[in-house]
Amino acid sequence: MRGRIFSVEEFGIFDGDGIRTTVFLKGCPLRCSWCHSPEGQRCETEYLRSPNGCLNCGKCLDAGETAIGRRVLCEASIAACPRNLVRVCGEDVTSEELAARVLKNADILRAVGGGVTFSGGEPTMQYDFLMEMLEILEGKVHRAVETTGYIDEDRFARLLGKTDLVLYDLKLMDGTLHKKYTGVDNAVILANYRRMAKSPLRFITRVPLIPGVTDTEENLDAICAFLGENAVSYVELLPYNRLAGSKYKLCGRQYRPDFDETRTVNIDLEKFERHHIKAVRL
Amino acid sequence: MTDRVARFLEFHRKREYRSDRREVTYPKVEAGRFRQAAADFAETVKAERPVLYKDDLFGFNRSVRNVCDYNIQYELNNFTPDYGWALTNGLESVRQMLIGRREEAPSDRKEFFTGAIEHIDAVYAIADQYREYAREQGNEMLYGALCVVPRLAAADYYQALVFMKLLIYTMRASNVYHVTLGRFDQYMYPFFERSRSGGASREQLAELTQLFFISLNLDTDLYHGVQLGDNGQSMVLGGRTAVCADVYNALSDLIMDCCLELCLIDPKINLRVDHNTPRERYVKGSEMTAKGLGFPQYCNDDVVIPGLVKLGYRYEDACEYAVAACWEFIIPAEGYDIPNIVTMNFPLAVRRATVCSLPQCDTFGQFMMCVKQSVFDFFEQLKIEAAGKRAEFAKTPNPFVSLFLRGCRRSGSDITELGARYNNDGIHGLGIAPAVDALAAIKKMVFDEKEVDKVELIDALQNNFRSYDALRSALLRCPKMGNNDDETNSICDELLNFFATIVNNTPNSAGGVFRAGTGGPQDYVYMAQDVGATADGRLAGQPYPSSFSPSIGVKTDGPLSVIKSFTRFDMTQIINGGPLTLELHSNVFRNHIGVDKVADLVRAFILLKGHQLQLNSVSREKLLDAQAHPEQYPDLIVRVWGWSGYFCELDTAFRNHIIARTEYTV
Structure with missing residues (x-):
């Protein structure tokens, strides 16, 4: 089976236990306002042009295609760029090829207690491919899946039986706000979380701290209460990084966050402590 | 304190x-x-x-x-x-x-x-x-x-x-x-x-x-x-x-x-x-790296000691090894080796073979023979250069300093009279990665896919790729050392094996032998300045990487593949010294999780039998700012080629080199 990835990164150190090789699967059902990997959102293959060193010579577009009345980059643009600045984002690989790629460093990963993490985008968008990958890698290397939790409940239940670790994002507890900032409702996310918490599988909860959005007192209180209900005592916090917008230019898009990104992030470790939850800032 | x-x-x-x-x-x-x-x-x-x-x-x-x-x-x-x-x-x-x-x-x-x-x-x-x-x-x-x-x-x-x-x-x-x-x-x-x-x-x-x-x-x-x-x-x-x-x-x-x-x-x-070193020691080392000091540099006893023994050092002496100013392995109290006496400029040797012999070659195998001949001729020149330096060296005896070598003390002779037990000469192997990259590009473009005409390639190199944009772009996309792929691996093996074979244990003019190495001190900037464009897509005068590291500007799959690429050759054969340098973004070290995992990375390098490793914690943004406002960064330390110095006290060429190196971030 073939899947579409947009990056394989070695030396993932904040993506689970030990050193991880992180596979980024393309496509995501969410459109988080703060997303720092916009190139992973669309399912389609895209061509990216690095603005650093660009001569604005136009050769890439001359070699490009016309789509909806305007010139866009295509495969031929890569060779056309004299600076080698155009690259493809979205590579179609077979599960065997991808397995060989991540396993080429399996000896290091095993030696240091690391493994492979599937991230995205939202990796479960390519559900069958993901499940096949997890199956191929079973027993060969430690497997983790990083997810938004926005996935059909039955499918999620089956996924839990196929991986060694889940990294699960909790963003906003209020459904309306969740819809506003990510584009989707959170009911299924919370339901899947409850199911996972009851299962014997190891998981790590991660909360992105977005100024004025997810780091508010109300939201953090609600998250603490929710973690408490699910008997969870460990959480990883990911404070907003001002570099989040840097990749939008690559995709020919503009970064327009609908929150004030200059505000200081509220990293309230004590709040979690009061709820007997150990919070670690990544 | x-x-x-x-x-x-x-x-x-x-x-x-x-x-x-x-x-x-x-x-x-x-x-x-x-x-x-x-x-x-x-x-x-x-x-x-x-x-x-x-x-x-x-x-x-x-x-x-x-x-x-x-x-x-x-x-x-x-x-x-x-x-x-x-x-x-x-x-x-x-x-x-x-x-x-x-x-x-x-x-x-x-x-x-x-x-x-x-x-x-x-x-x-x-x-x-x-x-x-x-x-x-x-x-x-x-x-x-x-x-x-x-x-x-x-x-x-x-x-x-x-x-x-x-x-x-x-x-x-x-x-x-x-x-x-x-x-x-x-x-x-x-x-x-x-x-x-x-x-x-x-x-x-x-x-x-x-x-x-x-x-x-x-x-x-x-x-x-x-x-x-x-x-x-x-x-x-x-x-x-x-x-x-x-x-x-x-x-x-x-x-x-x-x-x-x-x-x-x-x-x-x-x-x-070595393989028995406890993990805590790597963690402490990584804490030091996290401070941005550019050290510790790690030396692997599992590789260095047997490597020195192969060069004729007594096993007990090999176990006592220390490093010279940068990374050359030397024996305290027993050796007056000159571990940096001359430098093999690999990209230059490959370029000479390309320009002189490529048109006459029908297969890549034939071309590799020409490259080896070029390396061999280069070594012949270097032997003469080394003998000349040894003759200069003999002119300034120093009996007091000689006392600090056991051999001189025993025999009552001077360092310059070769009183030390070991008087070997080290040859740096400069620009190994760009040389391998150039060979991989020639193999792919000229011989395997026949996309480029031989004469055209030579013309492009001699014209520094002027009006050869597309060719240069294609050369830049060829396989590069650092991704642990079969193409570059096999070329690297062939080149280093040959280098080790002709150099190691060849007698020098001081009664000792030559030792092949993987280092390149200041020469990665200075010597590269005089070398024309090369078939890896490098423009004339552009610097090489420092020592045994991927070429400047090469995008690799990441630090694990780099480590694999640079540890797979039997490094005991090429042990004069010269480390892999990894630049990690300071972001990696923002908390103890990152520090611990860098320790794991170093440990993996040692277990895979890498010989020497140095790490830099850098942030491109900070370096660029320091380049613009040096007065605000008097204490900013960087690892240069085999030593740590203050960024603002370096010449611009060396500052730029550090900025241009690939940093791995998370």
């Missing part, structure tokens, strides 16, 4: 004292061949005045910028003296021994002993100046120590440190540059232990160590190297003995902690490790 250490550190940071030194015009003294070095040093001592800064417990600081060096033709450098022997004997017993041997020596050898004795007398003169000055200043500690050393053996840790400072000062002022500190934790340990069992607390011992380390930084602006900071003060910690016992001790650990706190460029720490 204690208040005294903090004050002394602040004093050094301001660097104001550096403007106080005088410049002196020395009289030209003519002494005999073996007495000249002592005579010059005596002149330097005469011009010097004691300088003892507030909070300074060691003195032996320079009051004069220049030393007497009229007669120097070739400076001794990059060796590790037998400090332990001097510290445990004291110079007076040595002096008496020399007087005795002079009596017995044939008339034409007497001058050698006289030279050594006169040099010791000059050491006494400067030591006595300081002793009296310390007494006048009420510095009881230094006065007390100088009543014992250097004439007598050091009785405790402090006295040994004072003795060390005097020896380093003496070597530097005797025209030895890049005199390294060697296995400090080993030869100092008996004195450290004596003080500890005598009741000194860890805090007191740490304070002495830190004050000593700060004092090592004071005069480094006068210790010339290629760049400021390239001063040779490398120190080796840990390692294993001939029976595989781990010798990392309480002093080694204290030194690591002291350096972590001080954040200075000297001493530059090298950590000897």
